[in-house]
Amino acid sequence: MAQAGSTSKPPMNSIAATLRRGRQAAGLSLTELAHRAGIAKSTLSQLEAGQGNPSLETLWALCTALELPFSRLLDPPRPRVQVIRADEGQAVASAQADYRATLLSACPPGARRDLYRIDAEPGTPHTSAPHAPGVVEHVLLTAGRALVGPADDPVELSPGDYAAYPGDQAHVFEAREPATQAILASEYL
Structure with a gap:
């Protein structure tokens, strides 16, 4: 196949x-x-x-x-800000079906993750104050386009792109297209 x-x-x-x-x-x-x-x-x-x-x-x-x-x-060592574009990442294919698994992020031992669906529209960016020390945010953009990540250096994501960044510093999510959607996971150590 x-x-x-x-x-x-x-x-x-x-x-x-x-x-x-x-x-x-x-x-x-x-x-x-x-x-x-x-x-x-x-x-x-x-x-x-x-x-x-x-x-x-x-x-x-x-x-x-x-x-x-x-x-x-x-799971490779994590850089400070990690971005995996929709067509990137280490995919492992099934021998039985047209199916591939691409690890985006492994949860470290002892960590907790909260998972959110984000719906955003262009306009004023959503800026978050720093969370507790050690928090990491993971974003998988599912629709639209957005600037995401540290407030002083966000990255632009398109559908299927993934980014991880420190949540314990000011960070931003700015929709660049109508009906922008994402999955966000906050990881607490």
Whole structure:
């Protein structure tokens, strides 16, 4: 089945290191982990060597066998302001359907997230005072266009674009088109 849109190869070096560390921490051999995940030992060996192009199902089976959150395989270190455009990100494709999962953000241990739908119209920007220390806001624009992020350096988002930025400093959401909508998550540590 043809895949719509662009699909990038998963970050194999990160996946390889995480799988190897997880397997060693669990005290499992390659054979034991492959058996638990229901995959071939040779496949696991290739993945730990940073080779191959694993399917979503294969990676999920390995995470389940290792009792690791799937996001740990894909979550890169976060910059101060993170933007993922609609056609960017590390997508992992399913082997069974025209379906791709792109991790936008993993919730750190001990954090709490509140999720909001934002409906905004052009005009006066919504400026927020700094929240509690350590708060991070995540915005996925679903319709329209908006300037989003730190009040002194917002970024323009289009539908499908994602941005994360410190919520513990003044920040802004300014609709640039009528009927602008977004999903906003506030993450509290």
